[in-house]
Amino acid sequence: MSLLIIGILVVLALVLVLAAMYNGLVRTNIRVAEAWSDITVQLKRRADLIPNLVNTVKGYAKHESGVFDAVTKARAQTITATSAGPEATAKAEGEFQQALKSLFAVAEAYPDLKASTNFQDLQTELTDTEDKIQASRRFYNATVREFNTKRQVFPTSLFAKMLGFTADKEFFDVDEAEAATIQKPTDVQF
Amino acid sequence: MYSDITKNKRKTWLILAAFVLVVGLLSYLLSRMYNSPSLAISGTLFAVTYALISYFAGMRLSLAVNGAKEIKKSDNPRLWRTVENLSITEGLPMPQVFIMDDPAPNAFATGRNPDHAAVCATTGLLDIMTDTELEGVLAHELGHVKNLDIRVSMIAFALSAVVSVLADFILRMTWFRSRDNENNNPYIMIAGIVAAIVAPFVALLIQMAISRRREYLADATGALATRYPEGLASALEKIGQVGSVTRKQNTSTAHLFFANPLKRSSISSLFATHPPIADRVARLRSMDTHV
Numbered sequence: 044m045s046l047l048i049i050g051i052l053v054v055l056a057l058v059l060v061l062a063a064m065y066n067g068l069v070r071t072n073i074r075v076a077e078a079w080s081d082i083t084v085q086l087k088r089r090a091d092l093i094p095n096l097v098n099t100v101k102g103y104a105k106h107e108s109g110v111f112d113a114v115t116k117a118r119a120q121t122i123t124a125t126s127a128g129p130e131a132t133a134k135a136e137g138e139f140q141q142a143l144k145s146l147f148a149v150a151e152a153y154p155d156l157k158a159s160t161n162f163q164d165l166q167t168e169l170t171d172t173e174d175k176i177q178a179s180r181r182f183y184n185a186t187v188r189e190f191n192t193k194r195q196v197f198p199t200s201l202f203a204k205m206l207g208f209t210a211d212k213e214f215f216d217v218d219e220a221e222a223a224t225i226q227k228p229t230d231v232q233f
Numbered sequence: 234m235y236s237d238i239t240k241n242k243r244k245t246w247l248i249l250a251a252f253v254l255v256v257g258l259l260s261y262l263l264s265r266m267y268n269s270p271s272l273a274i275s276g277t278l279f280a281v282t283y284a285l286i287s288y289f290a291g292m293r294l295s296l297a298v299n300g301a302k303e304i305k306k307s308d309n310p311r312l313w314r315t316v317e318n319l320s321i322t323e324g325l326p327m328p329q330v331f332i333m334d335d336p337a338p339n340a341f342a343t344g345r346n347p348d349h350a351a352v353c354a355t356t357g358l359l360d361i362m363t364d365t366e367l368e369g370v371l372a373h374e375l376g377h378v379k380n381l382d383i384r385v386s387m388i389a390f391a392l393s394a395v396v397s398v399l400a401d402f403i404l405r406m407t408w409f410r411s412r413d414n415e416n417n418n419p420y421i422m423i424a425g426i427v428a429a430i431v432a433p434f435v436a437l438l439i440q441m442a443i444s445r446r447r448e449y450l451a452d453a454t455g456a457l458a459t460r461y462p463e464g465l466a467s468a469l470e471k472i473g474q475v476g477s478v479t480r481k482q483n484t485s486t487a488h489l490f491f492a493n494p495l496k497r498s499s500i501s502s503l504f505a506t507h508p509p510i511a512d513r514v515a516r517l518r519s520m521d522t523h524v
Contacts, residue, residue, distance in 0.1 A: 171314050178321035185324070
């Protein structure tokens with residue numbers, strides 16, 4: 044009789060432990076999803092700044108329409124590409140950065156534009172948005188670290204697959220082409 | 234960095250456990266000396282209630298007592314943006330931001346949890362620090378919020394208050410003895426009296442030890458958030474040279490500041506709320522040599 048009670052208690056303890064493991068993994072998993080979504084929030088904020096920037100530059104440099112069209116088109120592509128998958132997103136991001144570079148290169152040729160407070164404010168906002176994107180990516184990495192660690196430590200690693208958590212999340216990464224460019228020191232020319 | 238964080242958290246728990254042992258010892262002595270624990274219980278309840286009230290009202294009080302004024306983004310975009318970006322990195326809601334008019338470079342954080350938190354910087358800090366140094370200091374302060382240091386110091390303060398009440402009670406009862414319920418063993422009496430005199434000092438030492446441990450922890454958390462311990466280290470060095478003594482001197486909020494705001498006195502370092510600056514700088518600079 045007492046053996047039965049011991050058996051029941053052991054099973055109960057096991058169930059409680061499994062429940063705790065599962066809940067821990069569920070919580071960290073949801074945090075990862077939220078952190079990923081937060082990166083998109085910052086990217087959207089950057090996208091929203093761009094029309095203002097284009098209009099300000101247009102006010103001083105009306106004839107550079109080629110550059111404006113390129114920037115507007117690239118911006119639209121980054122928005123549609125987020126639903127098309129990470130590879131399309133990375134490609135659209137690269138083209139967007141290029142278009143922005145040409146826009147600022149144009150601004151170099153117009154001293155009135157450079158001096159306008161509107162333009163300077165927008166530049167500060169853009170820099171701050173890039174800082175925010177970096178901050179949200181860093182936080183995303185932290186949540187991925189928590190999840191992967193929880194999933195791989197003993198004893199959770201024995202049960203993770205059974206509970207439905209089959210794979211680790213990926214840390215934020217850049218594709219090979221961009222990796223090649225960013226490993227080189229940046230060329231700053233005036 | 235990660236090992237610094239775990240070590241500091243573990244040491245805090247050890248110190249708190251030692252604290253609970255001291256309280257337990259005093260209670261035991263008290264119950265052996267006199268067979269009426271009821272007054273001690275009501276005294277303890279009072280001390281705990283007092284601690285809870287100061288915990289909930291503490292944020293508004295510590296801000297007011299230091300003359301801090303809340304700011305909007307447009308008042309100081311540099312400070313605002315730094316705090317905002319750091320909260321995103323740490324995954325915390327953005328705290329209220331305050332500025333304190335004082336030439337000494339210093340900052341403090343208060344608030345019982347991340348949802349009710351505030352960060353305050355002096356005008357001196359904003360003038361003297363570069364952007365990376367300012368980021369380091371504010372990351373340290375947000376680290377305090379994230380690690381629930383206000384709660385830890387409240388627990389330490391509550392335990393300290395309980396120790397004081399128990400010690401006080403032992404000493405009082407020694408003066409006004411009633412012969413019927415007293416324990417006649419002289420050794421217990423002596424042990425009790427000695428403990429009652431020594432215990433409040435021990436409690437203060439433990440409270441200060443916890444405060445210093447949490448400062449190291451906040452340094453490590455801040456360094457992890459910015460991934461750049463050098464920013465914090467050079468901010469500390471600047472403060473070491475310029476001095477962190479504020480115009481308003483409040484002993485009750487001193488432990489909340491980034492660096493010791495009280496005038497230097499010859500009190501032993503065991504009673505200091507903050508570890509020595511040279512030590513903090515050395516630990517930060519060694520963080521890139523270990524994980």
